[in-house]
Amino acid sequence: MTRLVARAVTVRAxxxxxxxxxxxxxxxxxxxxxxxxxxxxxxxxxxxxxxDRPLDGGEVTFDGRPVTAMPLxxxxxxxxxxxxxxxxxxxxxxxxxxxxGLVDPVRVGGGDDARRIAARHHLDAVGxxxxxxRAYPTLSGGEQQRVQLARVxxxxxxxxxxxxxxxxxxxxxxxxxxxxxxxRARRAAEDGHAVVVVLHDLSLAARWADRxxxxxxxxxxxxxxxxxxxxxxxxxxxxxxxxxxxxHPGGRGLCVVSAPLES
Amino acid sequence: xxxxxxxxxxVGDVRRPDGGRALAVLGVALAxxxxxxxxxxxxxxxxGDVLAVLARRAGLDLGEVSARDEAIVWSIRLPRVVxxxxxxxxxxxxxxxxxxxxxxxxxxxxxxxxxxxxxxxxVVFLVLGDPLVAAAPALATWLLPAAAFAGGVVTTSIAVALxxxxxxxxxxxxxxxxxxxxxIAAALMGLCIFVANDAQLRSITxxxxxxxxAATWSxxxxxxxxxxxxxxxxxxxxxxxxxxxxxxxxxRHLGVDVERxxxxxxxxxxxxVGAGVAACGVIGFVGLLVPHLMRGWLGPAxxxxxxxxxxxxxxxxxxxxxxxxTAAAPAELPVGILxxxxxxxxxxxxxxxxxxxxxxx
Numbered sequence: 001m002t003r004l005v006a007r008a009v010t011v012r013a014x015x016x017x018x019x020x021x022x023x024x025x026x027x028x029x030x031x032x033x034x035x036x037x038x039x040x041x042x043x044x045x046x047x048x049x050x051x052d053r054p055l056d057g058g059e060v061t062f063d064g065r066p067v068t069a070m071p072l073x074x075x076x077x078x079x080x081x082x083x084x085x086x087x088x089x090x091x092x093x094x095x096x097x098x099x100x101g102l103v104d105p106v107r108v109g110g111g112d113d114a115r116r117i118a119a120r121h122h123l124d125a126v127g128x129x130x131x132x133x134r135a136y137p138t139l140s141g142g143e144q145q146r147v148q149l150a151r152v153x154x155x156x157x158x159x160x161x162x163x164x165x166x167x168x169x170x171x172x173x174x175x176x177x178x179x180x181x182x183x184r185a186r187r188a189a190e191d192g193h194a195v196v197v198v199l200h201d202l203s204l205a206a207r208w209a210d211r212x213x214x215x216x217x218x219x220x221x222x223x224x225x226x227x228x229x230x231x232x233x234x235x236x237x238x239x240x241x242x243x244x245x246x247x248h249p250g251g252r253g254l255c256v257v258s259a260p261l262e263s
Numbered sequence: 264x265x266x267x268x269x270x271x272x273x274v275g276d277v278r279r280p281d282g283g284r285a286l287a288v289l290g291v292a293l294a295x296x297x298x299x300x301x302x303x304x305x306x307x308x309x310x311g312d313v314l315a316v317l318a319r320r321a322g323l324d325l326g327e328v329s330a331r332d333e334a335i336v337w338s339i340r341l342p343r344v345v346x347x348x349x350x351x352x353x354x355x356x357x358x359x360x361x362x363x364x365x366x367x368x369x370x371x372x373x374x375x376x377x378x379x380x381x382x383x384x385x386v387v388f389l390v391l392g393d394p395l396v397a398a399a400p401a402l403a404t405w406l407l408p409a410a411a412f413a414g415g416v417v418t419t420s421i422a423v424a425l426x427x428x429x430x431x432x433x434x435x436x437x438x439x440x441x442x443x444x445x446x447i448a449a450a451l452m453g454l455c456i457f458v459a460n461d462a463q464l465r466s467i468t469x470x471x472x473x474x475x476x477a478a479t480w481s482x483x484x485x486x487x488x489x490x491x492x493x494x495x496x497x498x499x500x501x502x503x504x505x506x507x508x509x510x511x512x513x514x515r516h517l518g519v520d521v522e523r524x525x526x527x528x529x530x531x532x533x534x535x536v537g538a539g540v541a542a543c544g545v546i547g548f549v550g551l552l553v554p555h556l557m558r559g560w561l562g563p564a565x566x567x568x569x570x571x572x573x574x575x576x577x578x579x580x581x582x583x584x585x586x587x588x589t590a591a592a593p594a595e596l597p598v599g600i601l602x603x604x605x606x607x608x609x610x611x612x613x614x615x616x617x618x619x620x621x622x623x624x
Contacts, residue, residue, distance in 0.1 A: 052512060052516075072519070076517050077518075079516075083510065083513055090508040092277075093276070093277040096277075096562075097509075100506050134276060155516075
């Protein structure tokens, strides 16, 4: 079932098109990685998918309904967004941050204890249950990112059928946690959510995404399986580096090795 | 903001007192302060006698009190003490909510222009409002607070709008915007005073002395009616204000209509602060000092922080007014001097800690 559909989405800043006619359909159970060079429009497209900004053309729908027509509260029950640089200086504990994500009182129950237990469960699920009582500003960047991921997963709740948008969720993480976070995103897809994740690391995209959407100067130049999109000449043209693709020794995915172009 | 808990225990768990118990403690302290303040003064009246007066008013008999003491407590002191409590509660809760909405601990009603706008509204009314009073004499007590409210909404909206850049509220712009609108308000007040006639000048001077001394039960009623909107309405915004601490975009993702929340906070804050300013002039720093202390003690969650700031503000202003009228008796200090002496150092500490650089509290 196609959960999230973007049709010819265009977002402009003045005369310049940040996203230019992007079309993308993401099914429930699918992980789509959004890749592209800096400034290609990845975060802008993600914000458009989230319903954060008015579109200058095209439309975004969840289950057939345009996001721009949805009230904010309904939108909050249908999609969750992990921001790129989560900034929060208030001295909430990690647990309290996750509790802020529990937007649907019907599902969680009104009681504070039920909310605490639900939030703790989501912290455990991303492996940071031991940080529950710590003040958020005292956590490391990687720990903060995982706490925010737990908050976003808490917003999705236990039922499937929602849209999960992650903007560079692996940016502050070591390799082990990069895989752990993407495995968690993968599991969210298996729960029936449609997942879009912005990634810089093409090897991670090849390993964890069902499909890759390659964005270049605001246009989606190719959308398809990792094998279809990660093509040497295409990537060289888009990223302007020399790239080599090596099958992962472990048997699954590709290693993408880059070097500066000889000029 | 680095609060006291995080600073003291950088790697330990966050420990917080129970919110309900903390509110109960503040409530009891406020009640005790009201009784003590109502008994203190040139004629000293024992707390038991104050309680007896209150009980008699409620239809209970707790013992005999002389008619003189009853008149002093009920007609002279209590209106003033209750007015202090209502105005203090308004300043405290308005400060806490404003700080939540702009995610900055520097957002004091006095600093972001609510108070100066309200003062301008009040002065404009005192100079130009005579035809209105003549037309509707019954509404005269309500018109001054309404004018102050209007002034407060306008200046605060301007300051907050100036401070917002790309969906974020810049602290430095907020302070500069507050300075700018305060300067404009001061200039316009000067203009009003310049064109005022002698009678108007007298009422402006009387009002701008900024004392709680003009308190009567009917004035308390008017101010409380305005304050009630903030005291009842703002706590309902607690979940939204909590989520706003994550950031404006993040709060939106969680279903918070950021524009609507900030509009409501500004209107409710200006109502409460405007009525207070209309009644007793500009009293600074309560809205800065009290939420700061409460946040350090109870944490950032607004469900507790907002009522705690209201109770704490009431307690502070009742005690400050008690100090103001007893410290140099029989002379009376302006209460704003005491709150500024207590609050301004806190502003310095916050700036020193770098709160002015960050957008989040």
